[in-house]
Amino acid sequence: MTTVIDGNAVASDLRDRLTGRIDDLATEGVTPTLATVLMSDDPASETYVSMKQSDCEEVGIATRDVEIDPDAPAERLFDTLDDLNSDPEVDGVLVQMPTPDQVADSEVIRRLDPMKDVDGFHPENVGLLVRGDPRYKPCTPHGVQHLLDHAGVETEGADVVIVGRSNIVGKPLANMLLQKTAGGNATVTVCHSRTDDLAAHTGRADIVVAAAGVPELVDGSMLAEDSVVIDVGVNRVETEDGSTLVGDVAFDSASELASAITPVPGGVGPMTRAMLLYNTVKAAHLRRDLAFDGL
Numbered sequence: 001m002t003t004v005i006d007g008n009a010v011a012s013d014l015r016d017r018l019t020g021r022i023d024d025l026a027t028e029g030v031t032p033t034l035a036t037v038l039m040s041d042d043p044a045s046e047t048y049v050s051m052k053q054s055d056c057e058e059v060g061i062a063t064r065d066v067e068i069d070p071d072a073p074a075e076r077l078f079d080t081l082d083d084l085n086s087d088p089e090v091d092g093v094l095v096q097m098p099t100p101d102q103v104a105d106s107e108v109i110r111r112l113d114p115m116k117d118v119d120g121f122h123p124e125n126v127g128l129l130v131r132g133d134p135r136y137k138p139c140t141p142h143g144v145q146h147l148l149d150h151a152g153v154e155t156e157g158a159d160v161v162i163v164g165r166s167n168i169v170g171k172p173l174a175n176m177l178l179q180k181t182a183g184g185n186a187t188v189t190v191c192h193s194r195t196d197d198l199a200a201h202t203g204r205a206d207i208v209v210a211a212a213g214v215p216e217l218v219d220g221s222m223l224a225e226d227s228v229v230i231d232v233g234v235n236r237v238e239t240e241d242g243s244t245l246v247g248d249v250a251f252d253s254a255s256e257l258a259s260a261i262t263p264v265p266g267g268v269g270p271m272t273r274a275m276l277l278y279n280t281v282k283a284a285h286l287r288r289d290l291a292f293d294g295l
């Protein structure tokens with residue numbers, strides 16, 4: 001039997017527990033606040049930002065909604081970040097990626113106050129994570145780790161193959177799964193577009209995480225029986241009547257072999273958004289020297 005891991009349900013459970021922590025903060029007169037910064041007119045980016053805003057509203061996180069003309073000079077965005085950095089009420093800042101060509105992502109990330117970097121992309125936060133002392137775990141890898149834990153999948157000693165080496169998923173997730181902590185202690189292989197024989201790697205993995213951004217790259221023929229398959233892909237693919245969301249895993253063939261698998265949509269995506277809320281609540285604690293031991 002294949003278990004389909006319900007990311008919406010796990011995310012909803014996480015939001016409920018976060019609401020409790022936010023209520024506790026309210027008794028101290030604190031309302032966690034997230035600023036979203038959108039410098040794009042891409043409809044998908046607009047949709048994602050509005051989903052993040054409504055998630056915040058649901059759990060009681062206040063929001064600032066900043067929109068910048070995508071044709072504006074990079075300085076406009078940097079000035080905005082300086083303002084948000086120095087605003088004592090703002091706990092977290094999310095700059096929706098990708099930013100326009102005239103804005104270098106790496107400069108954006110470094111401009112942000114690391115204490116407000118709820119994406120966990122700032123070099124200081126990346127360094128802390130790699131050192132095994134994470135401040136803000138990046139939202140998607142954190143969501144993957146939480147889903148594995150929730151599904152009762154043991155990572156200790158497991159052979160994990162990650163397909164994809166991005167700074168937002170593959171690289172941080174590999175580091176997290178390596179750590180000498182719960183949810184870690186795995187043997188991690190990171191594959192990518194130049195890997196010689198991808199199927200040879202995925203085919204001997206206990207856990208496969210597909211995060212390459214290639215629709216249906218991983219199918220059943222590339223998997224070992226009873227492996228756990230986590231699909232991080234969110235590829236919008238055009239169809240005859242509009243468009244549809246497709247993962248990096250061919251779900252039907254993969255689910256014939258997998259013991260557990262995440263769907264797209266309804267798998268990792270909702271968890272990514274829930275972890276943004278988690279990091280914002282954590283930021284509200286850390287910035288006030290309040291203890292936050294997780295949920």
Ligand SMILES: Nc1nc(=O)c2c([nH]1)NC[C@@H]1CN(c3ccc(C(=O)N[C@@H](CCC(=O)O)C(=O)O)cc3)C=[N+]21
Nearest residue numbers: 094095096097098119139234265266267269270272273
């Ligand atoms: N600074 C920054 N931080 C991000 O975390 C970030 C970003 N930029 N840029 C774009 C990517 C993409 N991303 C997603 C989050 C949730 C879903 C999600 O909730 N997906 C739903 C479906 C949504 C739909 O129907 O379109 C699901 O999979 O069930 C998808 C994609 C966050 N990103």
